[in-house]
Every structure is written in structure tokens, then in C-alpha cells.
Amino acid sequence: MVVIEDILKKNQLSVTDGRKKILELFISSEGALAHADIEEKTGENFDRVTVYRTLNTFVEKGIIHHIPTTDNSILYALCKDNCEAGHHHDNHVHFICDVCNKTICLDEVTVPTVQLPEGFRPSHAEMVVNGVCGDCK
Numbered sequence: 001m002v003v004i005e006d007i008l009k010k011n012q013l014s015v016t017d018g019r020k021k022i023l024e025l026f027i028s029s030e031g032a033l034a035h036a037d038i039e040e041k042t043g044e045n046f047d048r049v050t051v052y053r054t055l056n057t058f059v060e061k062g063i064i065h066h067i068p069t070t071d072n073s074i075l076y077a078l079c080k081d082n083c084e085a086g087h088h089h090d091n092h093v094h095f096i097c098d099v100c101n102k103t104i105c106l107d108e109v110t111v112p113t114v115q116l117p118e119g120f121r122p123s124h125a126e127m128v129v130n131g132v133c134g135d136c137k
Helices: 004-010 017-028 035-045 048-060
Strands: 064-067 075-078 092-097 103-110 128-131
Touching: 004 017, 017 035, 017 048, 017 075, 035 048, 048 064, 048 075, 075 103
Parallel strands: 092 128
Antiparallel strands: 064 075, 092 103
């Protein structure tokens, strides 16, 4: 079982109620979360700025990662164990269901390598696949 306090301490973060609650949401969530989802689920105990700062800190430390969306909003999902501060290794495909709108990390499906022209050097690649998820089939 994942111990929330251990994740925070491993990343040299102080253990606060806000950080624990937000991390707990990610651990218990099946899909990605939007800032508004997190605000709603944490209740009135945490203001928008606290949630925003916590999310940014978690991204910087490699605890969560951004997921691209077609409408330029930001979704967040829990990183796997090999991510660290400043170095995300979440080279997987993200799936967005057209029926339920859930965004799911497909950890077992990696983003393919793209052959770029000579002189081009990629720093990051993301892939989003839209369709119908297993629950909605």
C-alpha cells in the first residue's frame, strides 16, 4: 500500500493536510483530474491558490504530470515511480473517452519514436488518443 507521508518525505516536502488530501485524491482516482475536480473534492478546506501551488509543486517533484487536452485545459495524473524532480519519464499514451470524457494513462502503451529531419532534436513528445473506453464500449 502506498503511504502518502512516505511519498511527500521522499520528495523532501513537508507533510501538510492539503498535500496529503490532494495526493490521496490522485492515488484513489482511476483517471486524470482537472484543477476544478480537485477543488471540488477537497471541499472548502483549501482555497484555489493552495490547490494550484500544490499541483505545481507535485509536477516539479515528479509526483504528478500534465496531460495535454484538445481544449488547452490542464489535466493531471499520478506519475510512476521512475519520475523525479525535473525529469518526467511518463512516455505513455493518454486516452480520452468520447463518451464519458474520462482521461486515462495507458502506461503499457508507449509514445512511438518520431524520426525528425536532420538538425532537429526533440525534448518531449506527447500522444493523446480519443475513442471509447472499456467501460463505455
